[in-house]
Amino acid sequence: MNGFASTARLVVVGGMTSYRALFNWTTPSMYIGTLFASPLFQLLFFVYVGRGLGVAGDEFLIVGNAVLSCSVAGIFGGTMAIANERRYGTLGTVLLSPRSRAAIFLGRGLPYVLNGALVSVTMLGAAALLLGWRTPVDRLPALVLTTLVGAIACTAFGLTLGSVGLRLRDIWLVTNITSALMLLLTGVIVPSGELPALLRGIGSVLPLTHSVAAARHITDGDGFGAAGPDLLIEVGIAVAYTLIAVVLLRVFETEARRRAVLDAM
């Protein structure tokens, strides 16, 4: 088998095996409750708050929350993909492998990308059923692509957090706080333009800010061309976080081998 095919197999088969292993401890009800029910209630909450205050409009809040809903799978899944190896004491075994760390962990992120995009699309469908949200059918492919790009960026961000989790005692605190902050900083509820410059700056380098903007261009009927620049920036953010994750993994592994303190990583 040539190198590319071997790496591709590692990414795909390794990722799917790892994703299946997730269901050793989670259950369908936990899975649906966390990934689908919670974002749906969040979407409904903000739509009704918007209606009660007469602000934003249903579509603004529906599209924003639907795109944001991919972050749970992406960020928490990406974090789990790395940090759980340390938590369950299997990190040493993984690091014994001669294979590329990047291929191993990026493969694990892959199912969460698809999972996140599926959640976002489901939220849009639920909004259509429950809240009467409508958009022309020809805009849907671009919208799905936008959620996919957002999910990739979130998963890359999650992998970065997971890498940091090799050093922190409790990465889940950071992940939970970051996840909550994204509600404020990514323009999902409050338009980015209304935030102070500092918060706007932080939001602009977080995943989803540009996906949400792109999705709004698409649903506003501005066309895919108008959404393109934001999507490109989001792809750039995904690439940047992926690189940061890979570099952090390399640095922490080298440091752990040098000091022979794998468990204290």
Next chain:
Amino acid sequence: MNARRSLPRRLPRLLAVGLRTHIVYLSRSPLEILVALIEPLIFATIAVYLFRAGDRPGELLSAAVGAGLMGIWASVLFGSGAAIQNQRWMGVLEPLAAAPVPLVLVFLPITLASAAVGAYALLATLIWGVLLFGVPLDFADPLAFVAAVPATVLSLGMVGLLLAASFVLLPNANALANSLSYPVWMMSGMLVPVDVLPAWSAPLSAALPSKWGADALRAAVTGGDAWPPILICLAVGLCYLVLGALMMTWVERRARDTATLALA
């Protein structure tokens, strides 16, 4: 022997000592307190922006109070929901069950403490609103506000008892807890009144003490008679206390019968 006979006399002390112990225990970790405060502060910020955008600058205090109330519910949901599980993990569930007082009176202070600690969130969102957004603390009825906060905390603590007893029976209680924040925030009208919700949800809202607590706090902040909702909030909370006590007693008996206290 006569421990149960003298219980009514010792009950206030038992509850007071338990409440104090668990409030101090839950307040020991500055990091956890900080984390518990961050989400309400984020919601307070979002609420202030939304209320401003909705041209309701006069109701900013209501937004800050609503966000704080959301924090109290989150604290009850995760603190009380895991109350029994936490005692089990710490290895003290068996001694607690073996104590001469009914188990329900051991757990009630824990759930009340989780609601009381949640009140930090209310304090934080008020301070946050004043310092960051210049929200004036001009309560329409300060006395009613001072009464409504402990009434709401107390009632939510009673709901917590039912959660504590129910969640121990559910293998996936965490998933349920994760999904229950937003529905209760929404059905209680913590940020906006429940009038905007579909009519079918009205009975569900009325069954939540947090709805009456939110009504009372809103009336105390913006004007209106806060006392009837305060009383209803306490009455509904008492119903949850009775249900929680019955459920806790049943759970304890079931665990003793099947010898699965450490597992059930």
